[in-house]
Amino acid sequence: MPAQGQGVLPGGPAVPSGQVTFVFTDIEGSTRLAHLLGNRYQALLVAHRRLLRAHLTRHGVELFTEGDSLFLAFTDARAAVAGCLAAQRALAAAAWPPGARPRVRMGLHTGYAEPTAGEYASPEVHRAARVASAAHGGQILCSAATVREAGGLPPTVDVRDLGLHRLRGFDGRTRLLQLSGDGVAHEFPRPRTSGVVRHNLPAAVTPFVGRERDRVELRDLLGAHRLVTVVGAPGVGKTRLAVRVAQAQTERFADGVWYVDLAALGPARVADAVAAGLGVRWDADMGPPAAAVELAGAHDVLLVLDNSEVAPTETAQVAQRILAGCGGVRLLVVGRRPLGVPGECVWRAAPLKCDPGPGGEVSEAAALLLRRAEAARGGQPVAPADLPVLQEVAARLEGLPLALELAAARLRCVPVPDLPAELPTLLAAAPGEAGARSAAADRAASLAASVEWSYQLLAPRAARLLRTLSVFAGPVTAAAIRWVVQDDPSADLAALVDASLVETLPDAGGVRYRLLGPVRAYAGRRLAALGEVALARGRHARWVARELARLHVAADGRPATWALSEIDPLRAEVEDALAWTVTAGDPWQGLHLVRALGSWWIERGATAAARAWLGRLYGRLGGPDRLTGAVPASRAPLVTELFLLHSRFAAASADLPVQAVFAARARRVAAVVDDPALSLRVDARAPLDGSEEGLRALLARAAALRLSGHVLAAVSALARLLWRRGAWGELTALLHEARPVEASRPACRGRRSVDAWLGFVALARDEPAVAHRHLTAALRGQVAFGYDLAACDTVAGLAACRAAAGDVLTAARLFGAADANRTARHARADELALFFAQREEGVRAGGDAAFDAAYAHGATWSLGEAADVALALPRPEVPDTPRYRPSPDPAMLPHR
Known part of the structure; x- marks a missing residue:
């Protein structure tokens, strides 16, 4: 406002001219105070003026007073600053009526002004008035011009940069600073400037969901690093996350948060867009990066650069110049690859x-x-x-x-x-x-277009590697990739990771790599379009077979216990390899893969899928009848094993006619092979004489040939016959004879069938303590090596042990878990299932409602959860008699 009214006080000092520092003050909420105090307001107003004049007119000239406002001019900017600070301290220390402390806001600005007749007609006066109106009660605001004019202020004066603000009636933006010190408040809301735009971030169309931890991590990284680059796969939500984090930073950065979408610009316009985001101008002969450094060095800005992959080189150059010359600017860059500049912190956005x-x-x-x-x-x-x-x-x-x-x-x-x-x-x-x-x-x-955009930016070798990686179904090691591509993929793999087309996952042995679904789908289409499928898929199928074969060998080269749990991570790879062999690949390779999984199909309840794969593979080779009658001699052992396996799959599904057909086919093919061990395996799995006498004769023949390890299936069949007639003594003797044989067979010992059967026999003989010892030993092995279906029976056996000890509710839970997991694995009913059903009925007699609730609870457990509970149970407390006294623990069986 122009000076008017009283003008220069008579006899006062001369009105300053030239570089003048103007000070405006007024009381925030003066109308409220007037209503609150009534007639006493005038006394408060006089006291407030007296305090202000005592500190401000010592070096300044009072030009105007109206109501609660004062307007002063100073020749010395430092004196003006000191006077305002002293006045605020005095106001804070004075005694005022309760609830009626006058909160005075003060504004200072320095500019050139010449008085005429003791008055000023200069826009600098109006600017000073606007600075004061932006302040809050108790706050001192000043322009950057005042701080420059004051020179080096004492260390007791705290100068806080509040950023650039638009003052009403003035073009451009004015930098406002807050002055405070001891005895002067320093925490206030943002200045009351009209039309302030603190960001230009795109508004969200839909609510933001999740990612709380990611937002905290990014916020903390922005506090610790001046350049944070968010990279991630196409469609992972990088931009949405970065904008959300930036929106939460608008109060933290005094000069605002500014968003630049580089996708809408050409490479030559990156620097222009960045400079505009910083709110700077430059002369025509200055390049934009230089202008940004020269004119924005003191800015407190967060600059969000989106889609940096559009112009990675230009974006990196501009970022380096800003980091070097703009100490107050922080960069949040969003793209599909890092910029690769010093000081960059790379944060990878995950799905x-x-x-x-x-x-x-x-x-x-x-x-x-x-x-x-x-x-x-x-x-x-x-x-x-x-x-x-x-x-x-x-x-x-x-x-x-x-x-x-x-x-x-x-x-x-x-x-x-x-x-x-x-x-x-x-x-x-x-x-x-x-x-x-x-x-x-x-x-x-x-999704396809988003991935294609990244693919087009790849070098030819990296693009070829991406296409080949599409044959892998899940995370794989660099060694696996090297085996399939038959080359060192390190450099190209690193390029794909940088481009966010390949994800890295931490692994106990290092790092695994994978493609997200949309990336894999696109890369697979490119693989087919370029005629590279046959080579890549063939190598992948051979790699899968190699990995399965490696599971049979321990680190020291000796045969390893066959661990079905180690097949589980390869399941998707096996299925993809089989899908290739049943359509265009080598069907014999597919048959080898089905055979390699062996009992895994049964233990995982996947026999229906296995039979479907076999049916399609047989079809590509002329059908099972042709294989039976015209199989090459070199293929006969494999076909025999497959027919035996197919017979077992049918038995697991209670498909007895198909079981018999494939058992007969196995015997027919094995007859043309001079291999006693194979002949014994066929007779054990598909005996012509399945009676007790026939099975005992088979076991004796195998023992005479020193091939007992090949007829463990006959031991199991004989055990079931002895179980049915309750021949516990004979069955126990049979199992003890079979124990060392099972322990010598790496492909069988992980199942711990002998221990499990000994436990079941002990239960049948009402020896729960002995049963508990055998069953816990069996369950540990079955869980460790992944024999799920066998573990279901063992959990049911331990449930029966708890029932014998009187722990009815735990028994009910374990019975529920065993039944639910058997059902999930499509297990058929057998002698053991009937035995456990009878034990369940005995427990249920203790109370249907309680049993049903506990049983239902257990039915929600996974097999792993049920095994954890069962293995943690104490041995049943039973009478201390010779009958219940435990025998020594069986020797630990060797395993991988």
Whole structure:
């Protein structure tokens, strides 16, 4: 406001001219104070003026007083600053009526001004007034010009840069600073400037879901590093996460948070966009990076650079110049690869978590899909019965936010139960029609287009490696990749990781690599389009066979205990290799793979799948009848083993006619092979005489040939016959004879069948303490080596031990767990199942309601959870008699 009214006080000092520091003061909330105090307000006003004048007119000239406002001019900017600080201290220390302390705001600005007749007609006066109006009560604000004019202020004066602000009536932005010190408040809300824009971040169209830990990590990294680059796979949600984090930083950065989307710019315009984001100007002869450094060095800014992969070189150059010359600027860069400049902190964005919470809450990925699904259905809630379907979809899409968004969009036209069937086409979704949208919009609209954009930026060798990696179904080691590509992939693999097309996963042995679903789908299509499938798939199938063979050999070269649990991580790789061999690959290679898994198919309840694979492979070789009658001699042992295995698969499914057919085929093919061990294995698995006498004769023949290890199946068959007639003594003797034979067979000893049978016999003889000892030994081995179906029977046996000890509820839980896990693995009923059913009925007699509740609880346990409970149980307390006294523990069996 222009000086007017009283003008220069008579007899006062001369009005300053030239570089003048103007000070405006007024009371915040003066109207409230006037209403509160009534007639006493005038006394407060006079006292407040007296305190201000005592400190401000010592070196300044009072030009104007009106109500609660004062306007002064100073020749010395340092004196003006000191006077304002002293005045604020005096106001804070003075005694005022309760609830009526005057909170005075002060504004200072320095500029050139010449008085006319004791008054100023200069825009600098108006600027000073606007600075004061931006302050809060108790706060001192000044322009950067005042701080410069004051020179080096004493260390007791705290100067805080509040950033650039638009002052009403003035073009451009003015830097405001806060002055404080001992006895002067320093914490205030942001200045009251009109039209302040502290960021230009894009507004979110949909609610943000999850990633709490990621947001905290990124926030902390921004506090510790000046350049943080968020990289990640296409569709992983990098931009959305970075913008969300940046939105939470607007109060932290005095000059704001500014977003630049480099995808809409050419490489030559990167520097222009960055300088504009910093709010700087430059002369025509200055390059934008130089201008940013020269003019924005003191800025307190967070600059978000999105889609840096559009112009990686130019973005890296600009980032380096900013880091070197703009100490107050921090960079949050979003792209698919790091910039590779000194000082860069690279943070890799992972997909949303697909695992449910500890309390059973839906996963982050499922929560996002749920929220978007409700929006796509017009706000209609998702039925509880549909939640498992959404969880399945979220897991199959691997938590990729873009994929989840696209899946939710499908729910506008398909019901939730049908959504899983839509996923194959979703992963291959193509961009919009040519010309219908911009390239940047296409990249965000389709997973295929988003991946293609990254693929086009790859060097030829890296692109070829990406295509080859599509044959792997899951995470694999660098050694596996090297074996399949038959070359050193290190440099190209690093390039793919940097481009966020390959994910790295920590592993006990180092690092594993994998492709996310959309990337793998795209790379697989490129592999087919370029005619590289046969070579890559053939090598992959041979690698799978090699990995399965390696499981039979220990580190020292000796045969290793066959651990089915070590096959589980290879399951997806095996299935992909089989899918190749039943269509275009080598069917004999596929048969080798089915045979290599052996008992794994049965223990995992996957015999139906195994029979389907075998049927398709037989078909490619002319069918099982042709294989039976015209198999090459070199292939006869393999075909014999496969027919035996097929017979076992049929038996596991209670398909007795098919079991008999393939047993006969196995005998016919084995007859043309001069291999006594193979002949014994066939007779043990498919005996022509399955009576006790016939089986004993077979065992004797094998012993005479020193080939007893090949007829353990006959031991099991004879054990079942002896069990049925209750010949406990004979059965125990048979098992003790078989113990060393089983221990000598790496392919059998992990199942611990002898220990399990000894435990079952002890239960049948009412010897729970002995049973507990044998069964816990068996269960430890079965769990360690992955014999799931056998472990189900053993858990049921330990449940019977608890029932004998009177622990009815634990017994019921373990029975429930054993039955549920047997059912999940499609186990057929046998002698043991009937035995355990009878024991369950004995426990149920103690009370149906209690048993049912405990049984239902146990039925929710995984096999691992049930085994943990069973192995932690104490040995049953039984009478101390010779009958119940335990015998020595069996020797530990060797294992891998």
